[in-house]
Structures are given as structure tokens and as C-alpha cells.
Amino acid sequence: MSFVEFDSFYKKEHPCSTVFLSANKYVRKMKGGSQAILVQCDDDRFYIVKMGGNPQGPNVMANEFLGSVIAGAVGLPVAEGMLIHLSDHFIDSEPDIWFEVPSERKRPNAGLHFGSLLVGQPSGPQRSSEYISPSRIDSIANRDAFLGMYILDVWANQQDNRQAVLLRRSDDDAQEAFFIDHGHMFGGPDWNFRERPGAAFHLETSIYSELWYDKVVSSWISHFRTVLPEVLSWVTSILPPRWYSGDLRCLMEVLIHRLSNLTELVQNDAARSRLFVHQNSENDTLRLSDSGIHKFRTPDTRSAFYRNLAVSYAKFVRSDRVCFAKLGS
Ligand SMILES: Nc1ncnc2c1ncn2[C@@H]1O[C@H](COP(=O)(O)OP(=O)(O)O)[C@@H](O)[C@H]1O
Ligand SMILES: [Mg+2]
Structure with a gap:
């Protein structure tokens, strides 16, 4: 045949x-x-x-x-x-x-x-865009996801700036973000883990303004700790064998280990890149109770897809x- x-x-x-x-x-x-x-x-x-x-x-x-x-x-x-x-x-x-x-x-x-x-x-009008206008960040309906993605990227030792595309919704003027380009996660194309503070942020850093609350950061981290070990246990079995030449078992071990000290990894990265200037402040904790942070949704554990x-x-x-x-x- x-x-x-x-x-x-x-x-x-x-x-x-x-x-x-x-x-x-x-x-x-x-x-x-x-x-x-x-x-x-x-x-x-x-x-x-x-x-x-x-x-x-x-x-x-x-x-x-x-x-x-x-x-x-x-x-x-x-x-x-x-x-x-x-x-x-x-x-x-x-x-x-x-x-x-x-x-x-x-x-x-x-x-x-x-x-x-x-x-x-x-x-046409439904073409997505990578441009994030600092003056229109509040029109991004799921902007809070940028904090979750940042934490995931720190865990995965992202070596490049985070990329996203925005799509305008047809029913209102809001935009929705979708993350793309994961080629430099996991220590980059060589699976060579090295700390690069701030590398994981999107280049348009205004996107993170007012997103950092310690409680939200902790929620993401504990969510990742709950979900990721199981995800890692099956995702490797569906990875096409010819798509990598590195040591997959070793990569998984490193990732599991980084999950256990993710709080420190995130704190160090954020502190050294000085983006979240208000983190840990008393004001943030006070604002938390009346800022609508309860809107924060626990993400799905695994999509049906x-x-x-x-x-x-x-x-x-x-x-x-x-x-x-x-x-x-
Ligand atoms: N799923 C997607 N939907 C819309 N545009 C995308 C998508 N993935 C990539 N792109 C577009 O293609 C370009 C190249 O893709 P990317 O994954 O960034 O490749 P590279 O690794 O070469 O940077 C992006 O800058 C973006 O404009
Ligand atoms: Mg790219």
C-alpha cells in the first residue's frame, strides 16, 4: 500500500x-x-x-x-x-x-x-491582534488570567516573554485574551533551566496592574499543586515521541520539584523584577475584601477537549x- x-x-x-x-x-x-x-x-x-x-x-x-x-x-x-x-x-x-x-x-x-x-x-474584523493598548486593558474581559499564566510560566521556567492574542467579542466591545507560543517554556528549546527574573511577563506590563493580591497568588499556586501532578502523569504519555530529544523523565522530576517551592520561585521572580510594587502591602489585604476579588474563579481542572x-x-x-x-x- x-x-x-x-x-x-x-x-x-x-x-x-x-x-x-x-x-x-x-x-x-x-x-x-x-x-x-x-x-x-x-x-x-x-x-x-x-x-x-x-x-x-x-x-x-x-x-x-x-x-x-x-x-x-x-x-x-x-x-x-x-x-x-x-x-x-x-x-x-x-x-x-x-x-x-x-x-x-x-x-x-x-x-x-x-x-x-x-x-x-x-x-477581516475577526482577525486577532497581539497589540495590547495600555489605555484599554480594562476592556480585556479575562485580564486576571495574565496573573495565572505568569505563575504557570514561572513554574515552567519560561525563557521568553509571554505572548497572547486578543479577539474582539462580537456581542460587546470587550476583548478576550488567548495565550500562544509556548516554545520557550520548560527551560527553552534545550530544556535548560536557568532563572531569568521577569522573563515570563508579557512585554506590555500594564496588563498586570492591580492584579496581584497575595490571596489570589496563593489560590493559583494551590490550584496548580492540586491539578498539575495528575496532568503531568498523563500528558507525557500523549506527547509524540519524535517531538523531543531531551530527557522527558528528568524534565518531569524538575517540574514536580518546582511545584513544591513555587511560592518562593514566584516571590523571588516578582521581587527581582519589581513589577508588583504593591505586593504584600496591608492596603492590598484591605482592598481585597471590597475589590470584587470574590469574582476570581477557580479554573476548571481539565477541559473535556x-x-x-x-x-x-x-x-x-x-x-x-x-x-x-x-x-x-
Ligand atoms: N493560535 C493562534 N491564533 C492567532 N495567531 C497566532 C496563533 N499562534 C500564533 N499566532 C501568530 O503567529 C505568530 C507566530 O507564532 P509564534 O507561536 O509566536 O511563533 P514563534 O515561536 O516563531 O515566535 C504570532 O506572533 C502570532 O501573531
Ligand atoms: Mg512568538
């Missing part, structure tokens, strides 16, 4: 074929070091695909996958991650897909790559390792 026959047979007949999608239309290349591409897939939706072998380094697809699954599982608003199959035919159909490095052009390999579901539409993905993906890997290898994941 040729690959094409195999692939269409596989997608039609395999009980777990919903685990991955195939790209069928190239739209454009995105800005950024990983040279990601915007594609349309066979579910008709658009994805930003970050391909294996991209110039950012070895574990970027694993970081993207782990970052989006973990952030989604703790209830943070994050662009959904997906496995996207790029065929040889698709890659050869468009020269723009190739990586451009100073010395050469490099062809990505066919196989499974990481896709981030496009927030909004590729063009990721639970389904985990279950079907684990079956997929177990049921047919030969198919998996043929797909070049």
Missing part, C-alpha cells in the same frame, strides 16, 4: 483518526523565529503550524504541546493545540513552507507537527505503533 492509500485508509477506518488533522491549504508564513505557517486543515479550520526541525531548537514542538495542554488543563485561556499531518505533497506544493536559515533553505519533513488553532479568522484528546491519543499510540511510525511523527 502506498503512503497516500495508507493515509486515506487510515483516516477513514482508524477508530482514533480524530487525533490528528491533515493540512490541505497553505495560507501564509508567520513572523517569528520558528517560521510557523498558517494552514487550513481538513476540518476547515485554520491552524498556525510549528514544524519539527524549525530553527528555534530541538524541543519546541514538545514545549508547544505540553504548554498548551497544561495551560488548558488548569483552566487558562489558551489556543487549542492539535497534531497536524503535513504530507510530502503538501510540503512540495509551496516553496514558502521551507525554513530559511542564513546559509541555506531547509525542507521540513513530512509527518506530524504541532498546530495551534487560529484565534479568530485569517482576515484535552481529556478526550488524551484518551484517544493514548489508544492511538498503543493500538498501532507501526501506523504511527509510518506517519512520521
